[in-house]
Amino acid sequence: MPFVPMKQILDEARKAGYGVGAYNVNNMEQIQALMQGASELNAPIILQASRGALQYSNMVYLKHLMQAAAEDNPDLPIAIHLDHGPDLETCKEAIALGFTSVMIDGSIDYSQTDANGAHPARSFEDNIRVTREVVEYAHPLGVSVEGELGTLGGIEDDTKAASIHLTDPDEVEEFVAQTGVDALAIAIGTSHGAYKFKEEPKLALELIPKIRDKAGDATLVMHGSSSVPQDLVAIINQYGGNLQKSMGVPIEQIQEAIKLGVQKINIDTDGRLAFTGNNRKYLAENPEVFDQRKYLSEGRRGIYEVMKGKMLALGTDGHADDYEPLTLEDAKAWYK
Numbered sequence: 494m495p496f497v498p499m500k501q502i503l504d505e506a507r508k509a510g511y512g513v514g515a516y517n518v519n520n521m522e523q524i525q526a527l528m529q530g531a532s533e534l535n536a537p538i539i540l541q542a543s544r545g546a547l548q549y550s551n552m553v554y555l556k557h558l559m560q561a562a563a564e565d566n567p568d569l570p571i572a573i574h575l576d577h578g579p580d581l582e583t584c585k586e587a588i589a590l591g592f593t594s595v596m597i598d599g600s601i602d603y604s605q606t607d608a609n610g611a612h613p614a615r616s617f618e619d620n621i622r623v624t625r626e627v628v629e630y631a632h633p634l635g636v637s638v639e640g641e642l643g644t645l646g647g648i649e650d651d652t653k654a655a656s657i658h659l660t661d662p663d664e665v666e667e668f669v670a671q672t673g674v675d676a677l678a679i680a681i682g683t684s685h686g687a688y689k690f691k692e693e694p695k696l697a698l699e700l701i702p703k704i705r706d707k708a709g710d711a712t713l714v715m716h717g718s719s720s721v722p723q724d725l726v727a728i729i730n731q732y733g734g735n736l737q738k739s740m741g742v743p744i745e746q747i748q749e750a751i752k753l754g755v756q757k758i759n760i761d762t763d764g765r766l767a768f769t770g771n772n773r774k775y776l777a778e779n780p781e782v783f784d785q786r787k788y789l790s791e792g793r794r795g796i797y798e799v800m801k802g803k804m805l806a807l808g809t810d811g812h813a814d815d816y817e818p819l820t821l822e823d824a825k826a827w828y829k
């Protein structure tokens with residue numbers, strides 16, 4: 494099956510009321526782990542790559558690994574998505590690689606960086622301008638576009654914002670109408686990276702119905718939605734790691750957000766923690782091993798176990814053959 498447009502996966506999820514994980518990938522083991530989980534659960538899936546992932550993998554390697562996932566799983570709807578595209582150029586590169594969806598993060602200005610490595614927020618008008626530019630390029634090619642309104646805390650790759658602003662529901666209708674985005678990332682108090690919260694967070698879930706009400710056909714996206722499981726942090730620290738105490742987003746709050754109208758759930762950190770923890774434990778317990786296939790297999794198993802659990806918790810399981818998958822060619826008709 495060729496990759497499907499992300500809009501189809503999210504529209505179908507919205508109709509049926511479940512969530513779909515968008516999992517960040519950088520290498521073969523992550524992709525295999527995720528595909529094993531999705532395949533066993535008959536679940537649609539969004540594989541996403543950040544600009545950092547494309548740089549790490551020299552782009553073409555990651556592209557072919559993602560294609561291998563589709564070839565190996567011809568019955569699953571899979572979308573491949575650029576996470577946090579900083580500008581039109583990067584979105585164009587991803588589309589040229591065959592991505593079926595791109596995010597243009599117009600909420601912050603990646604071309605400006607302060608002394609702390611943070612990027613300033615863009616004005617509402619500026620965000621609309623850069624986002625619309627990408628939509629005008631992507632839609633005639635059938636490619637889905639995600640925009641962002643509001644800014645998150647924390648850091649993951651290059652996403653550090655100089656200030657945090659929750660999404661203002663009063664801006665949503667105009668943003669969606671002016672840009673034509675298919676999906677909208679909202680800021681309701683989640684945060685990027687492993688160091689999200691000192692104590693259990695209380696997300697601004699009450700904003701979701703207000704935003705959903707104004708978002709028209711756009712589906713909603715939650716970034717920074719890893720749960721930072723304490724058992725994974727403990728394993729890393731037990732075997733030589735040194736992570737600070739931190740909390741992520743409890744899965745119950747994500748499930749509540751899905752009920753209130755969020756469809757795409759971005760998860761990166763939890764996979765990193767599972768991979769690192771399992772690798773550290775295996776190497777510590779088997780100091781004579783130098784065959785990387787042995788410890789990478791353990792890392793891969795860690796990601797598989799954690800991510801299969803996510804797919805079940807988000808309700809994605811069993812939905813892969815609810816619908817006939819479409820191609821980018823089909824999707825062009827939506828935007829005529």
Ligand SMILES: [Zn+2]
Pocket residue numbers: 577652685716717759
């Ligand atoms: Zn993000």
